[in-house]
Amino acid sequence: MNNKELENIIVKYLIHQASETEMDQLFFWLKDEQNGRLFYDYVQINYAFEHEMRQFDANKVKRKLEQLMAEEKKIIRLRTMRKIVGYAAVAVLASLLFTGYLLKDEFLNKPVEKHTKIVNNNIETGSNKATLTLGDGSQVALEKGNNYQIENAISDGEGIIYEEGEVNTSEIVYNFLTVPRGGQFHLFLSDGTEIWLNSESQLKYPVSFKKGQTREVELVYGEGYFDVSPSVEHESSKFIVINQSQKIEVLGTEFNLKAYKDESKMITTLIEGKVAVSTATAHKNLEPSQQATLNLKDGTMAVSEVDVYHEISWKEGVFSFRRKPLVEIMKVLSRWYDMDVNFQNSELENVGFNGVIDKDQNIVEILNTIKNLGIIKDYEVINKTIILK
Structure with missing residues (x-):
């Protein structure tokens, strides 16, 4: 993104006219902390005061705010950018930026009021960690700083990679990867399929796949993003992900499956390629940017168009929420x-x-x-x- 394009997006952002695509471009540019500092300096000096304040009308803003609150009493739009102002992690108020004025000091950085009660805050930010259960039932804790190696896999504590190869014997050995609350993990299966597991998730998978036969894994619970190695590279063998009563068949694609134990819906979102989502009573073929929602209470399945960014942002280091x-x-x-x-x-x-x-x-x-x-x-x-x- 060149300087001119960046300037245009920043201006649109300030006056609340940036599209979601432009906001995403700005967001990923800001993932670089140095860019975040440049953004803050640029906005504060060139726009927040010089450009926007020339047309700032306090009475007009007050009337607009009152109107906004009346029309959208329960909807407050919040976009927290990745360290936009360097170190303060300031939230940007999309619904309140109709004037384009960056309300940094007066609003966003208010200190915690004294009566806010914080006692023994033991809440930590999540990290890469998981428990690996081997075929013999033994368990290995995988976390940053702990390297682990077995005959067919290696882990640096933040991810695990299985060696390429197929099983030639009749017995298939399965491993379980369990990610606790407060964790996430990344793995490569032996066929080259790449999987990201979200917090509170468990995956069952074979150490190696049988040559020429269907490749099958099970998302026991939780959420996983799958980048499947194409069937053409494995003698046209299918790749299937199962979860409870649902089965997802793919030929080579990227999709996200969300199936937590404490939720009443299973959600499959296709990023690219094609998948077929099936249950005993329903069957849906998905196209990119489509989402299949299975209602576990009545067994019905609905398909809708979605913005996939909001569904898969968790694996890119952010949570994106839309209404x-x-x-x-x-x-x-x-x-x-x-x-x-x-x-x-x-x-x-x-x-x-x-x-x-x-x-x-x-x-x-x-x-x-x-x-x-x-x-x-x-x-x-x-x-x-x-x-x-």
């Missing part, structure tokens, strides 16, 4: 931060907003942003439990 209620957002965060969340006021559960949250952020930074936006009045952190008020 999600706070209860769903906190469920996602509770898995990553390995924490419990209680709502003191049940009405807060249905308050919704859009947002992109950096997975490296401290949970208190996120809570302060949500509080400063007025979504919640206050919160408490007691050990590993959050109470929203």
Whole structure:
């Protein structure tokens, strides 16, 4: 992205006219911390004060804000960029930036009020970690700093790679990879298929696949992103992912499967290629950017068009939410931060907003942003439990 293109996107961003594609371009450019500093300096000096403040009208802003609050009382749009202002992890308010004014000091960086209760905050940001269960039932803890090697696999503690090769014997040996709350993990299967596992997930898979036969793995529970090695490289053998009563058949593709134990829906999102999603009563063929949602209560399956970015952003280091209620957002965060969340006021559960949250952020930074936006009045952190008020 050249300087002129970047300037155009920043201007559109400030006046709330940037498209999602442009916002994503800006976001990924900002993943470089040095770019984040340049962005902050550029916006603060050239636009936030010089360009936008020339047409700033406080009364007009007040009227617009009152109108906005009346029309969208329960929807507050939040986009938290990856360290936009360097080290402060400041949230950007899309719904309040109709003036293009960066409300840095007066609003976003308000300090935690003294009555906010934080007692023994034991909540840590998630990291790469998992437990590997071998064919004989023995278990190995995989985490950063611990290297591990067996006959057919090697791990640096942040991912695991299985050697290429096929099974020539009749017996297939399976391994389980279990990712706890507060974790994520990355693995390469022996056929070259690449898989990212999200927090609180478990995958069952063969150490090696039988030559010429269907390649099958099982997402026992949780969420996984699959980049499947093409069938043409494996004598046209199919690749199948099973989970409970659902089966996903692929020939070579990228897709995301979300199937948590505590949720009533299983969601399959296709990024590229083709997949067939089947149950005992339903069968759907998906095209790229389509999503199949299986209702586990009645067995029905619906297909819809989606923006895949919001579905797979977790593997890129962020959580992207689009018009999600706070209860769903906190469920996602509770898995990553390995924490419990209680709502003191049940009405807060249905308050919704859009947002992109950096997975490296401290949970208190996120809570302060949500509080400063007025979504919640206050919160408490007691050990590993959050109470929203």
